[in-house]
Amino acid sequence: xxxxxxxxxxxxxxxxxxxxxxxxxxxxxxxxxxxxxxxxxxxxxxxxxxxxxxxxxxxxxxxxxxxxxxxxxxxxxxxxxxxxxxxxxxxxxxxxxxxxxxxxxxxxxxxxxxxxxxxxxxxxxxxxxxxxxxxxxxxxxxxxxxxxxxxx
Amino acid sequence: xxxxxxxxxxxxxxxxxxxxxxxxxxxxxxxxxxxxxxxxxxxxxxxxxxxxxxxxxxxxxxxxxxxxxxxxxxxxxxxxxxxxxxxxxxxxxxxxxxxxxxxxxxxxxxxxxxxxxxxxxxxxxxxxxxxxxxxxxxxxxxxxxxxxxxxxxxxxxxxxxxxxxxxxxxxxxxxxxxxxxxxxxxxxxxxxxxxxxxxxxxxxxxxxxxxxxxxxxxxxxxxxxxxxxxxxxxxxxxxxxxxxxxxxxxxxxxxxxxxxxxxxxxxxxxxxxxxxxxxxxxxxxxxxxxxxxxxxxxxxxxxxxxxxxxxxxxxxxxxxxxxxxxxxxxxxxxxxxxxxxxxxxxxxxxxxxxxxxxxxxxxxxxxxxxxxxxxxxxxxxxxxxxxxxxxxxxxxxxxxxxxxxxxxxxxxxxxxxxxxxxxxxxxxxxxxxxxxxxxxxxxxxxxxxxxxxxxxxxxxxxxxxxxxxxxxxxxxxxxxxxxxxxxxxxxxxxxxxxxxxxxxxxxxxxxxxxxxxxxxxxxxxxxxxxxxxxxxxxxxxxxxxxxxxxxxxxxxxxxxxxxxxxxxxxxxxxxxxxxxxxxxxxxxxxxxxxxxxxxxxxxxxxxxxxxxxxxxxxxxxxxxxxxxxxxxxxxxxxxxxxxxxxxxxxxxxxxxxxxxxxxxxxxxxxxxxxxxxxxxxxxxxxxxxxxxxxxxxxxxxxxxxxxxxxxxxxxxxxxxxxxxxxxxxxxxxxxxxxxxxxxxxxxxxxxxxxxxxxxxxxxxxxxxxxxxxxxxxxxxxxxxxxxxxx
Ligand code: FES
Ligand code: FES
Numbered sequence: 001x002x003x004x005x006x007x008x009x010x011x012x013x014x015x016x017x018x019x020x021x022x023x024x025x026x027x028x029x030x031x032x033x034x035x036x037x038x039x040x041x042x043x044x045x046x047x048x049x050x051x052x053x054x055x056x057x058x059x060x061x062x063x064x065x066x067x068x069x070x071x072x073x074x075x076x077x078x079x080x081x082x083x084x085x086x087x088x089x090x091x092x093x094x095x096x097x098x099x100x101x102x103x104x105x106x107x108x109x110x111x112x113x114x115x116x117x118x119x120x121x122x123x124x125x126x127x128x129x130x131x132x133x134x135x136x137x138x139x140x141x142x143x144x145x146x147x148x149x150x151x152x
Numbered sequence: 153x154x155x156x157x158x159x160x161x162x163x164x165x166x167x168x169x170x171x172x173x174x175x176x177x178x179x180x181x182x183x184x185x186x187x188x189x190x191x192x193x194x195x196x197x198x199x200x201x202x203x204x205x206x207x208x209x210x211x212x213x214x215x216x217x218x219x220x221x222x223x224x225x226x227x228x229x230x231x232x233x234x235x236x237x238x239x240x241x242x243x244x245x246x247x248x249x250x251x252x253x254x255x256x257x258x259x260x261x262x263x264x265x266x267x268x269x270x271x272x273x274x275x276x277x278x279x280x281x282x283x284x285x286x287x288x289x290x291x292x293x294x295x296x297x298x299x300x301x302x303x304x305x306x307x308x309x310x311x312x313x314x315x316x317x318x319x320x321x322x323x324x325x326x327x328x329x330x331x332x333x334x335x336x337x338x339x340x341x342x343x344x345x346x347x348x349x350x351x352x353x354x355x356x357x358x359x360x361x362x363x364x365x366x367x368x369x370x371x372x373x374x375x376x377x378x379x380x381x382x383x384x385x386x387x388x389x390x391x392x393x394x395x396x397x398x399x400x401x402x403x404x405x406x407x408x409x410x411x412x413x414x415x416x417x418x419x420x421x422x423x424x425x426x427x428x429x430x431x432x433x434x435x436x437x438x439x440x441x442x443x444x445x446x447x448x449x450x451x452x453x454x455x456x457x458x459x460x461x462x463x464x465x466x467x468x469x470x471x472x473x474x475x476x477x478x479x480x481x482x483x484x485x486x487x488x489x490x491x492x493x494x495x496x497x498x499x500x501x502x503x504x505x506x507x508x509x510x511x512x513x514x515x516x517x518x519x520x521x522x523x524x525x526x527x528x529x530x531x532x533x534x535x536x537x538x539x540x541x542x543x544x545x546x547x548x549x550x551x552x553x554x555x556x557x558x559x560x561x562x563x564x565x566x567x568x569x570x571x572x573x574x575x576x577x578x579x580x581x582x583x584x585x586x587x588x589x590x591x592x593x594x595x596x597x598x599x600x601x602x603x604x605x606x607x608x609x610x611x612x613x614x615x616x617x618x619x620x621x622x623x624x625x626x627x628x629x630x631x632x633x634x635x636x637x638x639x640x641x642x643x644x645x646x647x648x649x650x651x652x653x654x655x656x657x658x659x660x661x662x663x664x665x666x667x668x669x670x671x672x673x674x675x676x677x678x679x680x681x682x683x684x685x686x687x688x689x690x691x692x693x694x695x696x697x698x699x700x701x702x703x704x705x706x707x708x709x710x711x712x713x714x715x716x717x718x719x720x721x722x723x724x725x726x727x728x729x730x731x732x733x734x735x736x737x738x739x740x741x742x743x744x745x746x747x748x749x750x751x752x753x754x755x756x757x758x759x760x761x762x763x764x765x766x767x768x769x770x771x772x773x774x775x776x777x778x779x780x781x782x783x784x785x786x787x788x789x790x791x792x793x794x795x796x797x798x799x800x801x802x803x804x805x806x807x808x809x810x811x812x813x814x815x816x817x818x819x820x821x822x823x824x825x826x827x828x829x830x831x832x833x834x835x836x837x838x839x840x841x842x843x844x845x846x847x848x849x850x851x852x853x854x855x856x857x858x859x860x861x862x863x864x865x866x867x868x869x870x871x872x873x874x875x876x877x878x879x880x881x882x883x884x885x886x887x888x889x890x891x892x893x894x895x896x897x898x899x900x901x902x903x904x905x906x907x908x909x910x911x912x913x914x915x916x917x918x919x920x921x922x923x924x925x926x927x928x929x930x931x932x933x934x935x936x937x938x939x940x941x942x
Contacts, residue, residue: 027180031182032173033176034172034173034174036350036398038350038351038430039839040430040839041430043839043841044349044840046349074172074173075172075174078172083168083171083172087168087171087172090167090171091163091167091168092163094163094164094167094806094809095167095809096167096170097399097629097631097813098348098349098350098396098397098398098399098628098629099166099170099175099396099398099629100177100349100350101349102171103170103173106171125849125851126848128848128849129847129848129849132840132845132847133848134347134348134817135349135399135629135813136809136812136813136816137809137813137814137815137816137817137846137851138812139812139853140809140812141848142848
């Protein structure tokens with residue numbers, strides 16, 4: 001029994017074992033390496049993808065559970081390769097360092113931007129507790145999010 | 153030299169792809185036909201390998217190659233070659249590699265590991281440094297005398313892997329003076345895990361009789377040379393290339409898993425991918441070492457430090473590795489802050505049956521600064537002097553001597569302390585404190601240094617007016633390669649920084665380099681790049697002068713043009729000049745090389761040091777305010793300020809980002825990051841659930857002031873800025889918490905349970921009975937006292 005996944009708008013079939021974590025299918029079969037398996041414990045958020053619009057760590061999710069869902073990875077968040085609002089703000093704020101946490105950050109923050117248009121600094125920091133960054137000390141990321149919220 | 157300032161607000165060109173998830177780190181590389189590897193690791197801290205039989209594993213499905221100690225004859229190390237790639241007969245730590253397997257899939261490789269027949273006879277283990285120093289301690293390396301010594305000078309014996317000493321002046325006489333108070337303090341810190349987000353990862357292949365290693369490292373040349381040594385091949389048979397690195401912090405400054413993949417690639421004839429699991433990273437990461445420190449000072453009531461002695465015990469784990477080198481740092485991190493009448497220090501790396509430790513951002517400095525600054529506050533309290541006044545009075549200034557007798561240049565810390573006063577005074581006063589919490593503030597100083605060493609660079613001028621910078625530098629996230637270096641080249645040849653292409657590190661393409669770390673990228677690689685760019689500039693100016701018919705000295709290069717000075721719009725574009733030059737004289741390129749010039753120490757002061765004196769001191773002043781909840785022991789950081797000596801800031805925004813990030817990593821060290829060791833010698837924190845790094849809710853915005861103008865041999869007056877921010881965070885937080893609670897703080901991190909114990913007076917004073925009372929009794933070999941240094 002194959003899996004049928006809809007990733008970034010494309011319907012794809014996979015013959016992988018349905019218990020395989022989604023992140024491994026994305027990376028190894030579909031070569032979408034944006035999602036990073038950093039902790040594989042659901043703590044760091046580096047493997048975050050949108051599943052039916054909701055940010056979800058893809059490391060703990062068996063692929064079978066994503067069967068039939070709409071999956072968006074960070075690669076699917078740009079339109080014609082153009083950075084989206086939060087990506088542009090993060091770039092403009094010079095927020096990126098090693099960058100490994102950012103695909104997951106971008107997924108979470110893209111969601112935050114649409115669902116919490118009035119988020120405050122504190123709200124953003126609270127929302128980011130599921131996305132760990134080891135390099136930046138977060139402040140630039142929070143600044144960039146406020147910038148993105150302000151540039152409707 | 154250049155007509156455009158190198159100071160720019162230049163954004164990172166690698167950000168957009170990183171934000172799109174397009175950047176291919178080593179961990180994202182999958183080559184066609186590639187095999188997957190896994191490493192079998194020992195599950196005991198100490199033992200003898202009775203049997204290791206891979207024949208059953210070799211018949212498992214998908215298995216293409218298995219390698220063991222027999223395949224890697226060499227030994228590696230810094231200072232002493234004490235480390236084989238695989239355990240040979242003897243196991244010295246839990247997690248030590250025994251064999252590596254390559255198979256069609258990772259699952260097959262892991263299944264094969266389980267099929268390797270191993271029989272191990274457990275041996276008694278030495279888990280703590282106190283165990284290691286016990287008179288009847290088993291030796292982690294019974295044959296330590298047989299190892300090849302790579303650098304002469306360190307004393308060694310039994311479980312003392314290396315010992316470095318400093319003696320300047322007569323400390324005994326200072327301590328015997330009638331007019332001094334003697335203050336003694338003891339400290340202990342645990343290990344810290346880097347938690348670089350990209351684990352160590354490698355893809356190796358064997359092509360045309362040479363190894364090609366693509367790896368996530370900070371030291372391409374180090375990997376090339378060490379891999380060759382272990383494999384017993386000439387270094388020229390190894391090529392190392394480095395894709396963008398997903399975080400280093402020093403973790404990737406040493407050889408890791410590269411040789412396993414290289415051996416498997418040769419044995420199988422296929423590319424081999426090997427990636428550490430997070431658990432492997434957590435358990436064997438080359439942590440920041442745990443350390444025990446005792447400092448004793450003789451201080452006059454007027455506040456002069458007339459004598460100081462210290463014993464620093466550093467746990468190197470099962471193999472010497474970088475700790476051997478890091479024993480050097482104590483002389484500079486404990487002895488480069490304050491004026492000392494006389495001083496003696498010993499720094500000892502001790503073997504234990506635990507996972508080896510390594511370098512981590514401001515290695516050795518963070519805990520020595522913590523110890524020194526707490527000790528300084530204890531001194532000030534004893535002699536009844538304001539701690540800030542004591543610091544102002546004693547910080548090293550122009551012509552003062554460091555511990556090893558080197559002469560420091562210029563007053564830097566003093567004006568930095570003044571700058572901090574101004575920052576602090578300008579802050580809005582906090583509202584009344586009526587929430588029952590305990591409040592405290594502290595200002596601390598710290599001294600670090602840029603580790604210079606050799607670097608090389610080539611700049612190739614392209615006919616389209618761009619320049620390609622070829623170095624062995626690696627972009628590990630700090631932006632030095634993506635911002636600082638292109639800015640230096642661009643300003644020299646008058647083109648925009650966007651027009652400088654930065655070649656990824658490749659040991660076949662670029663010259664030798666010590667590696668990206670120790671704050672050296674902008675300094676060493678920057679200096680080499682500057683001199684390469686200057687050669688290009690001189691060549692272009694010569695050609696342009698032919699084209700424009702003006703003397704080269706009348707020309708300027710700016711905004712992509714070579715023009716007659718004072719006549720904007722005159723002359724030609726850089727691209728036109730480059731194209732003409734290429735056609736007429738051949739392609740234009742320049743090369744540059746750099747290394748530290750070396751600053752002298754006082755003769756006879758040091759023994760066993762890798763660096764006797766520091767070429768480039770870097771200073772930092774940190775100030776913070778905390779609130780401690782007496783009910784829970786929770787420490788909240790209310791504000792944090794940094795004045796950092798940067799020499800000259802080429803890209804202030806990038807430096808600010810490094811400081812914010814470094815301080816937060818330091819807050820983790822100060823407040824909750826702790827690696828503990830079970831009695832079985834196994835690290836207890838195996839993942840993110842048990843090892844708590846700072847989250848967005850834990851941080852404060854850091855208020856930053858960059859102090860420019862201190863003397864520097866760095867290009868354009870720069871110093872490294874990315875390493876230093878973590879240096880005195882532990883110190884500042886500890887001093888602030890001590891001030892808030894009135895308790896003696898001797899250990900980090902200040903987790904809520906630990907703070908609560910202090911508040912409830914349940915914590916007894918830390919004693920370090922394995923440090924001998926008399927300083928000299930802590931030495932394997934007495935420090936020879938030369939003439940004139942008595
Ligand atoms: S890898 Fe999935 S949350 Fe960390
Ligand atoms: S930028 Fe490195 S982990 Fe966030």
